[in-house]
Amino acid sequence: xxxxxKSVQIIFPFILSAFGSEELGVSVTCGSQEIQVSFDKGSxxxxxxxxxxxxxPSCKATETESHAEPIDSVITREHDFELPFKCNYSxxxxxxxxxxxxxxxxxxxxxxxxxxxxxxxxxxxxxxxPHTSYPVQVTLNEDMYLRYxxxxxxxxxxxxxxxxxxxxxxxxxxxxxxxxxxxCPMDKTLEQSYDPYSSSQTFRLRAFRFLNDYDSFYLHxxxxxxxxxxxxxxxxxxxxPPEIWMKRQLKSVVDxxxx
Numbered sequence: 576x577x578x579x580x581k582s583v584q585i586i587f588p589f590i591l592s593a594f595g596s597e598e599l600g601v602s603v604t605c606g607s608q609e610i611q612v613s614f615d616k617g618s619x620x621x622x623x624x625x626x627x628x629x630x631x632p633s634c635k636a637t638e639t640e641s642h643a644e645p646i647d648s649v650i651t652r653e654h655d656f657e658l659p660f661k662c663n664y665s666x667x668x669x670x671x672x673x674x675x676x677x678x679x680x681x682x683x684x685x686x687x688x689x690x691x692x693x694x695x696x697x698x699x700x701x702x703x704x705p706h707t708s709y710p711v712q713v714t715l716n717e718d719m720y721l722r723y724x725x726x727x728x729x730x731x732x733x734x735x736x737x738x739x740x741x742x743x744x745x746x747x748x749x750x751x752x753x754x755x756x757x758x759c760p761m762d763k764t765l766e767q768s769y770d771p772y773s774s775s776q777t778f779r780l781r782a783f784r785f786l787n788d789y790d791s792f793y794l795h796x797x798x799x800x801x802x803x804x805x806x807x808x809x810x811x812x813x814x815x816p817p818e819i820w821m822k823r824q825l826k827s828v829v830d831x832x833x834x
Contacts, residue, residue: 600614600615600617600618600619601613601614601615601618601658603662605662605663605664610662612658612660614627616638624636624637624638690725690726690727690729690731690800691726691727692723692724692725692726692733692798692800693722693723693724693725693726694721694722694723694794694796694798695721695722695723696711696719696720696721696794697720697721697722698720699720700718700720700779702720702722702777705722710791713782714782715781715782715783715784716781716782717781717782718779718780718781718782719779719780719781719782720777720779721777721778721779721780721794722775722776722777723735723775723776723796723798724774724775724776725774725775725798725800726774727774727800729802730802730803730804731774731800731801731802731803732770732771732772732773732774732800732801732802732803732808732810733773733774733775733776733798733799733800733801733810734758734769734776734798734799734801734809734810734813735755735758735776735778735796735797735798735799736755736757736758736798736799736809737753737755737756737757737796737797738753738754738755738794738795738796738797739751739752739753739754739755739794739795740752740754740783740785740792740793740794740795741792741793741795742785742788742790742792743793744793746795746797750785752783752785754780754794755778755796756816757814757815757816758812758813758814758815759814759815760778760814762780764780764781765778765779765780766778766779766780767779769813769814771810771811771812771813772803
């Protein structure tokens with residue numbers, strides 16, 4: 576479709592839809608930066624683009640392809656043509672921004688600092704020199720000296736909730752042999768002096784192997800750090816199977832809320 580297009584600049588920074596009648600061969604587009612009025616040359620064969628302008632005569636039309644008959648400077652055989660048009664712009668808008676508040680879950684204890692857990696095997700009961708290369712070679716039934724700790728700028732203590740040996744490097748691989756469970760010793764050779772106010776703990780047990788297996792095994796410990804000043808922390812309870820721990824917690828609630 577061939578057309579003549581007239582554009583004018585506007586200052587309203589909003590985009591509105593067009594109006595007009597394409598069936599009549601006229602369309603008006605109300606844009607954010609300009610207004611365009613288009614005439615279908617097939618519907619208006621007698622219109623000459625050189626004669627079209629806005630109220631301001633300097634705002635003239637352009638055509639996509641030149642096709643007009645010459646006119647005399649004194650007389651004309653063209654009709655006067657006037658097309659009222661307008662664009663309505665709303666001066667109001669409601670922009671929106673999508674904001675998602677970040678959830679913040681606060682643990683019972685919040686302190687600032689770097690938290691580092693260590694678990695090492697030492698050469699003697701003096702706990703002065705840890706082994707630095709692994710696997711550590713041991714003789715069956717000889718004592719293994721182990722130490723675990725937490726390092727932080729906060730005032731923390733540490734306890735071993737669960738310690739076990741496995742054939743694989745993963746904590747949940749099998750077979751497994753429980754050494755400490757719920758803070759309680761499970762190996763009959765294990766000796767420990769647990770201090771609920773210390774950031775470092777030691778224990779020892781005799782070396783062993785898995786049945787029908789002289790391959791290396793892995794020692795794992797699930798360590799827990801607690802606030803040194805918290806009287807109701809899990810670290811303060813020490814050896815405490817789950818049922819005993821729950822009973823103590825329930826008793827504490829009853830003592831606090833009872834008459």
